Amino acid sequence: MTRSELIDEVTSKASNFTKRDVEVIVSTLFKSITESLGRGEKIEIRGFGSFKVKDRNARKGRNPKSGEGIEVESKRVPFFKAGKELKERVDAGAKPHSED
Amino acid sequence: MTKADLVEVAFETVGCSKKDVAEVVDQVFESIKCALEKGDKVKVSGFGNFTVRHKKARRGRNPQTGEEITIGERNVMTFKASQILKDAVNSGGS
Numbered sequence: 001m002t003r004s005e006l007i008d009e010v011t012s013k014a015s016n017f018t019k020r021d022v023e024v025i026v027s028t029l030f031k032s033i034t035e036s037l038g039r040g041e042k043i044e045i046r047g048f049g050s051f052k053v054k055d056r057n058a059r060k061g062r063n064p065k066s067g068e069g070i071e072v073e074s075k076r077v078p079f080f081k082a083g084k085e086l087k088e089r090v091d092a093g094a095k096p097h098s099e100d
Numbered sequence: 101m102t103k104a105d106l107v108e109v110a111f112e113t114v115g116c117s118k119k120d121v122a123e124v125v126d127q128v129f130e131s132i133k134c135a136l137e138k139g140d141k142v143k144v145s146g147f148g149n150f151t152v153r154h155k156k157a158r159r160g161r162n163p164q165t166g167e168e169i170t171i172g173e174r175n176v177m178t179f180k181a182s183q184i185l186k187d188a189v190n191s192g193g194s
Contacts, residue, residue: 001135001142009131014124021114025124028110030147036101038188043101048129053189078148078189080179086133090177093137096152 037078047085054079103129136177148181 001009007026011019033043033051042052053076061072082090103125111121132150135142141151152175160171181189 001132001140003144003146006128006131006135006142006144010124010127013127013131014120016116016120017124021116022124024114025110025121026128028113029106029125029128030144032101032106032109034147034185034188037185038191041101043106045103045106045129048133076189078181078185080148080150080181082177082179086136086177089133089137090152091175093152093175094139095154095175096139096141 040076045083047083049081049083049086051078051080053077139175144182146182146184148179148185150177150179152177 003026007019007022010026011017011022014022017025036043037051037053040053042050044050056075056077058074059072061070062068063070107118107122107125110125111118114121132142136150136152139152141149143149155174155176157173158171160169161167162169
């Protein structure tokens with residue numbers, strides 16, 4: 001399912017809204033989550049899951065091609081943890097399709 | 101930030117009834133859940149991909165008691181953030 005398929009499906013179920021409205025809402029949604037994570041905040045959506053930022057310490061890495069040692073700087077990474085309902089539904093649901 | 105805050109922001113941008121906006125927001129997450137439940141992956145361009153992976157059964161150990169247990173086969177989901185999201189997290193106020 002892609003973003004546009006998601007928009008189509010939501011539009012078909014939300015009778016009060018045009019596709020354009022749903023597009024705006026979906027964009028706003030993911031934009032807000034992105035911005036909020038950018039501020040280092042945690043986003044919690046009941047039944048779905050939570051997004052937060054994790055810190056990664058600086059470490060010594062190696063360029064896998066040349067074998068040369070390099071310093072990897074500390075950074076922050078976005079992280080998603082599935083909520084209880086989502087976890088249970090995914091586990092009880094169908095096996096993942098192998099194709100993309 | 102909670103779902104109520106997300107609804108608030110979306111409501112300010114579209115400006116229809118808040119109740120309707122809340123329904124659409126719920127529907128968005130419900131549709132994603134349904135797709136994942138069917139074993140589909142959900143790709144949100146510019147944000148990230150939600151994918152389902154099948155895990156085979158394996159022997160595990162209760163870390164507290166040291167007791168051996170079998171962890172049954174199961175489906176789990178993973179989220180892979182897009183480069184855009186990764187960049188947003190690193191540029192913001194660190």
